[in-house]
Structure formats: C-alpha cells, structure tokens
Amino acid sequence: MQVRGLRYIALGVVLSLGIVGCSHNSKKGGPGSDGYGASTQGAGDGAGFAGSEEQRDLLAKRKIYFDYDRAELHEHDYQVVNAHAQYLKHHQDRHVRIEGHTDERGSREYNVALGERRARTVANAMISEGVNPNQIATVSFGKEKPETRGHDDESHHLNRRAVIVYED
Amino acid sequence: MKNCFLWVICFCAITFTAQARLNIEISQGTIKGVPIAITPSYSDAQARQYFEEIAQVVRNDLRMSGHFEPLYPEQFHKIASVHDEANEALWREAGAENVVLGVARPIGNNRFTVKFQLSDIYIAPAGQAGNVKSKSGEILVSQTFDGIHHQDFRALAHHISDIIYEKLTGVRGAFSTRIAYVMVVPTMKGTRYSLEVADADGYNPVTLVTSKEPIMSPSWSMDGRRLAFVSFEKNRAEIYLMDVGTGRRELLSQFPGINGAPAWSPDGNTLALVLSKTGSPKIYFLNLMTKELTQITDGYSIDTEPTWTRDGRQLYFTSSRGGKPQIYRLTLATKKVERITFAGNYNARPMLTPDGRYLVMMHREEDNGEFHIASQELATGQVSILTHARLDESPTLSPNGAMVLYGTQDGDRNILGLVTLDGRGQLRLPAREGSVQEPAWSPFLS
Numbered sequence: 001m002q003v004r005g006l007r008y009i010a011l012g013v014v015l016s017l018g019i020v021g022c023s024h025n026s027k028k029g030g031p032g033s034d035g036y037g038a039s040t041q042g043a044g045d046g047a048g049f050a051g052s053e054e055q056r057d058l059l060a061k062r063k064i065y066f067d068y069d070r071a072e073l074h075e076h077d078y079q080v081v082n083a084h085a086q087y088l089k090h091h092q093d094r095h096v097r098i099e100g101h102t103d104e105r106g107s108r109e110y111n112v113a114l115g116e117r118r119a120r121t122v123a124n125a126m127i128s129e130g131v132n133p134n135q136i137a138t139v140s141f142g143k144e145k146p147e148t149r150g151h152d153d154e155s156h157h158l159n160r161r162a163v164i165v166y167e168d
Numbered sequence: 169m170k171n172c173f174l175w176v177i178c179f180c181a182i183t184f185t186a187q188a189r190l191n192i193e194i195s196q197g198t199i200k201g202v203p204i205a206i207t208p209s210y211s212d213a214q215a216r217q218y219f220e221e222i223a224q225v226v227r228n229d230l231r232m233s234g235h236f237e238p239l240y241p242e243q244f245h246k247i248a249s250v251h252d253e254a255n256e257a258l259w260r261e262a263g264a265e266n267v268v269l270g271v272a273r274p275i276g277n278n279r280f281t282v283k284f285q286l287s288d289i290y291i292a293p294a295g296q297a298g299n300v301k302s303k304s305g306e307i308l309v310s311q312t313f314d315g316i317h318h319q320d321f322r323a324l325a326h327h328i329s330d331i332i333y334e335k336l337t338g339v340r341g342a343f344s345t346r347i348a349y350v351m352v353v354p355t356m357k358g359t360r361y362s363l364e365v366a367d368a369d370g371y372n373p374v375t376l377v378t379s380k381e382p383i384m385s386p387s388w389s390m391d392g393r394r395l396a397f398v399s400f401e402k403n404r405a406e407i408y409l410m411d412v413g414t415g416r417r418e419l420l421s422q423f424p425g426i427n428g429a430p431a432w433s434p435d436g437n438t439l440a441l442v443l444s445k446t447g448s449p450k451i452y453f454l455n456l457m458t459k460e461l462t463q464i465t466d467g468y469s470i471d472t473e474p475t476w477t478r479d480g481r482q483l484y485f486t487s488s489r490g491g492k493p494q495i496y497r498l499t500l501a502t503k504k505v506e507r508i509t510f511a512g513n514y515n516a517r518p519m520l521t522p523d524g525r526y527l528v529m530m531h532r533e534e535d536n537g538e539f540h541i542a543s544q545e546l547a548t549g550q551v552s553i554l555t556h557a558r559l560d561e562s563p564t565l566s567p568n569g570a571m572v573l574y575g576t577q578d579g580d581r582n583i584l585g586l587v588t589l590d591g592r593g594q595l596r597l598p599a600r601e602g603s604v605q606e607p608a609w610s611p612f613l614s
Contacts, residue, residue: 108385108561110473149580
C-alpha cells in the first residue's frame with residue numbers, strides 16, 4: 001500500500017506542474033483558518049501569492065475523500081492538494097493541520113491508524129511539492145469525529161476524509 | 169429492576185449519591201440462570217426495609233452476571249413469616265434453588281448491623297449423576313457486618329454479591345469493581361467528550377476529564393489506581409496518565425502523529441503504546457520510571473492495539489501485515505511473531521481472559537459487513553460469536569473473565585452491552601443522554 005501511495009504522489013507531482021506555473025499573479029485570497037468545510041477566503045495578507053479564480057476555488061476545497069480501507073488520493077484531488085502546497089510554499093508563515101478521518105466500521109484504534117495514513121498521504125504529497133515539513137502537522141481522529149452520523153454508504157463516503165485546516 | 173431507574177433523581181456533575189447514567193436493560197437471555205430468591209428476613213420487621221435496599225443491588229448484580237435469575241418478590245408472596253422462611257417446600261414451590269435472607273438492623277448514627285445467610289434448597293432429581301450439591305436446606309454462608317454506614321450499602325451489597333457468586337459458581341465475583349468509559353454528549357456548543365468512572369453496575373459515575381475534542385482508549389493499571397488514555401484536546405493525539413483517586417494527571421506522550429492504544433504491563437512499570445513518529449503506526453514500550461522508549465515492532469504495516477499476557481512475556485496486537493487486520497502474537501524474548509486469527513476477514517482489538525485460555529476480539533465474517541464480538545479458544549482455534557448487532561466493538565473483560573462489556577449501537581447513539589463469555593445474559597447499558605463507548609473494566613480492587 002505504501003509503495004502504491006508513493007507512485008500516486010509522484011504522478012501528482014507531474015500533474016501539478018501546470019498549476020505551479022500560474023500561481024504568482026493575484027494579490028488576494030488564500031484559505032481562511034476557520035477549519036472545516038466552510039468555503040471562506042483569507043483576508044489577504046499581502047504576501048504576494050493568491051492565485052487565479054480557479055486557484056482560489058481549489059484552495060477553498062479542504063476535504064479530500066478516500067475509498068474504503070484505502071489511503072491513496074484520487075486523481076481529481078491532486079489539483080486541490082497542489083494548490084494548497086503552492087500556497088504554503090509562498091506563505092511560509094502559514095501552517096496547516098491535516099486531519100485524517102474514517103467511517104464507522106472497524107476498531108477505534110485501527111481507524112486512527114487508517115486515518116493517519118490518509119493525513120500522511122496528503123502531507124507527503126505537499127512535501128513532495130516542496131512545502132517545508134515544519135508547516136504541516138498531521139492528526140488522525142479515526143472515527144471519533146464523523147462528518148455525518150448516518151450509517152449508509154453515502155455517510156460512510158463523506159466520513160472517509162482528510163481535512164486541511166489552516167492554523168493561525 | 170426497579171433500582172435501574174434511580175438516575176433521574178440527580179443531575180449534579182460530581183456527586184456520590186446513587187445516581188446512574190448507565191441504565192441496565194435486559195435485552196435477551198438465551199439460557200436461563202439459576203433461580204435465586206434474595207429478600208429481607210421476617211425476623212426483624214424494622215430491619216426488613218433497610219435490607220431491601222441491599223437486596224435490590226444484589227439481585228441486580230446476580231442478574232447482570234447472566235448466571236442467575238433472581239426471583240421477583242411476587243413469585244414468593246406465600247412466604248410471609250419467619251415460619252414460612254424455614255419451609256423449604258414453599259421455596260421450592262416458588263421455584264427457588266437458592267435463598268438469601270438478610271437483615272440490616274439500625275444501631276444509631278446512621279449505622280447498621282447487616283447480616284445475611286445463603287442456603288441451598290435445591291434437590292437434584294433422583295438418580296442424577298455427578299450431583300455434588302449439598303443436602304437441601306444447608307446454610308452455605310452466614311455473615312455479619314457491624315457498623316456499616318448507610319452510604320456504604322451499595323458497596324456492601326456488591327461485596328455480598330461477590331460472596332454469593334463465588335460460593336455458587338466457584339469463580340471469584342467481580343461486582344466490587346469499576347468501569348471506565350467515554351461519554352459523548354451533543355450540546356449547543358458542540359460535542360462534549362468525557363472520561364468517566366463508575367461502579368461496575370453503572371452507579372456512582374464520576375467525571376474525570378471533560379473536553380471539546382475526542383477522548384479515547386482508557387486503560388487501567390493492574391493496581392486499579394491509574395488510567396492511561398488518549399486525549400485530542402490540543403488537536404493532536406496525546407497520552408495522559410491519570411490518578412483515579414486524586415484526579416491528577418500527567419502528560420506522558422506527545423510525539424508527532426499517533427499517540428494511541430496505551431496498555432499497561434502486568435508489573436505496572438511499562439506502558440505499551442502506538443506511535444507513528446517514524447512513518448507507520450508501530451508498537452513501542454515506554455518505561456514509566458526512566459521514560460525510556462523502545463520500538464517493539466517494525467515494518468510498513470499498521471500495528472496497533474497491544475495487550476499483554478498475564479506473565480508479561482507476550483503481546484497480542486492487531487496488524488495489517490497480512491493485508492486485512494488480523495491478530496498476532498509477539499513473544500518478547502525471541503521477537504517471534506505468529507498470526508493467531510484465521511477465521512473471518514477482520515479481527516481486531518484483542519483482549520485476553522485472565523487464565524489466558526481465550527482471546528476476545530472484534531470479528532467480521534467473510535462476506536458480511538457486520539462486526540461482532542467473538543471469542544477464540546487459543547488451544548483449539550475455535551471461534552464463538554458472542555454478540556449479534558451490526559457494529560459491536562471495544563470488548564473489555566471483567567477481571568474474573570466471566571463477562572464481556574462492549575460497545576454497540578442503538579439507533580444513532582452508542583451504548584454498552586454486556587454478555588457472558590459463554591454467550592448468555594445479554595444486557596444493554598445505555599447512557600441517560602448521548603453516547604457511551606470504549607468501556608474498560610478495572611482489575612480486582614481489593
């Protein structure tokens with residue numbers, strides 16, 4: 001599983017090159033620090049990088065979903081992870097906490113381990129993009145903080161996630 | 169079951185009155201327990217009412233054990249005098265096989281002299297082989313306790329339950345023990361997590377820690393005086409040690425990544441725990457005296473949920489090294505690792521019975537999305553499924569190995585279930601509000 005994850009990360013690096021190219025123009029934007037889900041924007045700290053509208057849309061996405069018992073990124077999530085990576089590279093004073101979560105199935109501590117794998121997948125993808133590891137912390141809540149309390153497949157899907165949280 | 173509903177009385181956060189946030193409900197019983205009558209004696213009219221308080225607790229304990237079926241007072245209404253009490257035929261007619269009679273005589277200053285006797289009135293059917301029972305009517309136990317304060321009635325009742333249980337089953341009773349568990353209560357300000365400790369029957373709950381972030385994995389030290397647990401209060405995983413008596417706690421582990429699944433060594437000197445600081449979740453030992461850390465397992469797989477054998481020489485743990493989670497055994501002296509579980513495609517959260525004969529774990533059958541609690545006899549590999557809900561988890565054993573407390577679901581909330589190791593006496597213990605999860609049964613406390 002580890003080896004396959006690395007392969008995907010490498011693929012992600014290749015896919016992300018286009019985004020890197022267009023990320024130096026605007027003055028506004030950047031993710032807010034309110035944590036989960038809300039599609040907020042930063043007040044703009046004047047640090048130079050902010051990105052295009054498309055870039056801001058990607059930065060507004062903070063949740064990445066995973067398959068059951070898996071910790072690999074889906075291809076369509078590389079862009080999101082890389083947008084955050086570029087933002088962090090240009091704002092070295094900002095720090096993120098990447099939270100790993102799982103669905104309700106399985107033992108609690110095993111799910112902590114699984115959620116940790118998800119958080120690490122995202123962190124490693126960012127680090128391979130050149131983000132300073134000191135800007136990233138990972139934490140796994142396992143199944144302790146579900147997004148939704150339902151027991152169906154859709155609820156399980158929504159709960160299997162990594163969340164990028166900007167810390168102040 | 170009347171005493172199960174006392175909890176409504178008091179909403180105080182910390183109090184030592186007889187409130188209970190866990191409520192006992194019988195959900196099913198597969199095998200009938202031994203019928204036993206527990207009741208105040210007519211020998212002292214005033215002392216009757218006081219002993220009834222004790223009798224209620226004892227009836228509840230014995231029912232909880234799954235091995236007994238306490239009679240309701242209506243079932244022996246014909247027994248209404250000291251004379252009747254001595255009439256074995258009347259008891260037999262009521263269906264009792266054992267009788268406990270007691271008195272609690274006030275001696276002033278809210279103190280009492282409590283006396284009880286256990287007698288056997290069962291008569292084996294003629295010709296039954298292997299009958300080692302005493303002759304009918306024999307008094308098996310008779311004990312007197314002097315100067316008992318009224319507030320200690322519950323504790324004394326659990327002690328009496330222990331005596332009766334041991335006398336009739338040959339196994340030490342575990343009613344004078346405690347349980348730790350995690351409560352999760354939704355509030356206007358978000359979710360409130362707390363670590364609680366209560367008597368084994370759910371009474372006298374005390375909140376040890378409250379947090380807005382999750383609390384996990386409480387684990388008792390072998391002397392029953394300390395708990396290790398995981399807290400996310402700083403938005404990262406940390407392991408704390410808490411002195412249960414004083415409520416003082418100490419931060420023990422805060423490495424980057426996972427700090428989880430603490431498990432005390434039998435000698436109390438070492439804590440096994442799971443860290444992911446080098447990449448994958450691995451088992452480590454932390455020497456509690458020197459704080460020296462030693463990595464115990466290695467490789468890329470997930471290794472977690474360590475539990476010690478009684479002699480401290482082996483660990484059982486959950487690992488993904490074979491693909492799906494299964495349970496493995498590590499012999500510390502040789503570092504040899506053997507896979508232990510083969511039935512089902514998911515086995516995790518191992519616990520061992522005190523005699524080391526059985527593994528109790530979370531188990532999922534092939535082609536079935538349900539997680540049940542199962543036991544595996546280590547000598548034979550024989551797996552028995554003990555519970556039958558959809559998502560049963562977090563099994564913990566009573567210190568005598570007879571009962572398994574576990575987490576299960578009831579609609580959208582988590583509750584505790586109780587089952588005997590031989591699969592009978594299903595009970596449910598829901599919280600008054602919110603969820604209760606991750607039970608941890610204490611060792612014997614005396």
